[in-house]
Amino acid sequence: MIYLDYQATTPLAPEAREAMLAWLSGPDTDGFANPHSPHRAGRGAAAAVEIAREQVAQLLPAGGRVIFTSGATEAINLxxxxxxxxxxxVSAIEHAAVLDCAQAIDPALALLPVDSEGLVSADVPFPAQTDLVAVMQVNNEIGTIQPVEALAERAHEQGALFLCDAVQSAGKLAPPQNADLIAISAHKLYGPKGIGALWVRDGVEIAPLIRGGGQEQGLRSGTLSPALCAGFGAAAALAHRRRTEDAARAEALWHRTRAMLGRWTLNGSATARWHGNLNLRLPGLDVARLMSDLRDVAFSAGSACASGSGRPSHVLRALGLSDSDAKTSIRLGFGRYSHLRDIEDACARLEAAAADQGV
Known part of the structure; x- marks a missing residue:
């Protein structure tokens, strides 16, 4: 299989897998211990959790704390x-984790528009009563990079908090230094599924959603998995070390793919973007048939969280695309473990399959 769906999830880094194995052991070692227990084995597990917390914190601004969660959706809800x-x-192209939770809180939710390139204007007006603004750093469907630091500054001028969904950007871009709350996910940066984190700026008070034993600084009760934390930490440390190298690789692959699929139209900005994401459309294309014809090429028609809904992408509609144009779009994603020869093979096959449809 040629894997081109890095926005949905990334492969587990070998270094992350290795870090997890020590905490997935049986009764002949202490690796199974509860990190909240006071005995020696428990303290050892707790130490592994704290090492991971420090590793994850390297991807985030100074002056805040990292709260481990089950993933970015829980972090955003928290x-x-x-x-x-x-x-x-919130921006009109936020992930459903933000949009649905925000709508439940505020039925009069203000949606901040984007332009035809998928960018929120740094000068977009907020309603006078706004007390929290949420804009993602990199969009999961089209890869655009938003002016989050300028938007955070404006939110603060109005007395509002600023939340940034940094799921697609953590470990790839510098974090927004003036955000108040940042949500990230391990499995989008070559770590394991089932764990994420919320970064909370010092001085920002939040209340827990999950109550019980008071773990995670009183903000997220429940027994932590040392294995998941260790995998997350190792993946974060690796991403921190490889950020420049990974970015250069993604950019080279993006430009090669864009050249090979030159007749397809780009969705989103060509410049203000993360190059691990390429969203393209081709008029008249039957995407469902394309995916059926290329079953050993893993790509997407949009967000994995909305796959199978049959609805046009709310992100592409926010750019001004018609429903029919939105439904002729595909998303290609690549990263650290993508190979140029596979990319070129996939592009040739995408073109051939599209031509078979007469488009």
Whole structure:
């Protein structure tokens, strides 16, 4: 299989897998211990969790704390619901984790528009009563990079908090230094599924969603998995070391793919973007048939979280695309473990399959 769906999930880094194995052991070692237990084995597991927390913190601004969660969706819900803010403004192309939670909190939710390139203007007005603004750093469907630091500054001028979904950017770009809350996910940066984190700026108060034993600094009760934490930490440390190298690789692959699929139209900005994401459309294309014809090429018609819904992408519609144009779009994603020869093979096969449709 040629894997071109890095926005949905990334392969587990060998280094992350190795870090996890010590905490997936049986009764002949201490690796199974509960990290919240006071005995020696428990303290050893707790130490592994804290090492991982420090590794993850390297990807985030100084002056805040890392709260481990089950993933970015929980982190976003903890940020939005736990903040106690009730008048929200979010970009029109946010992930469903932000949009659905924000809508539940504020039925009069303000949607911040994007232009035809998928960018929120740094000068977009917020409603006067807004007390929390949420804009993602890199869009998961089209890869555009938003002016999050400028938007955070404007939110603060209005007395609002700023939440950034950094799921697609953590470990790839510098984090927004002036955000108040940042959500990230391990499996989008070559770590394991089932764990994410919420970064909370010092001085920002939030209330817990999950109550019980008071683990995770009183903000997220439940027994932590040392294995998942260790995998997350190792993946974060590797991403921190390889950020420049990984970015250069993604950019080279993006330009080669774009050249080979030159007659396809790009969705989103050509410049303000993460190059591991390429979203393209071809008029008249039957995407469902394309995916059926190329079953050993893993790519997407949009967000994995909305796959199978049959609805046009809300992200592409926000760019001004018609429903029919949105439904002729595909998303290609590549990264650290992608190979040029596979990319070239996939592009040739995409072109051949499209030609077989007469488009």
């Amino acid at each position: 940020a939005l619901l736990g903040s106690g803010r009730r008048h929200l403004a």
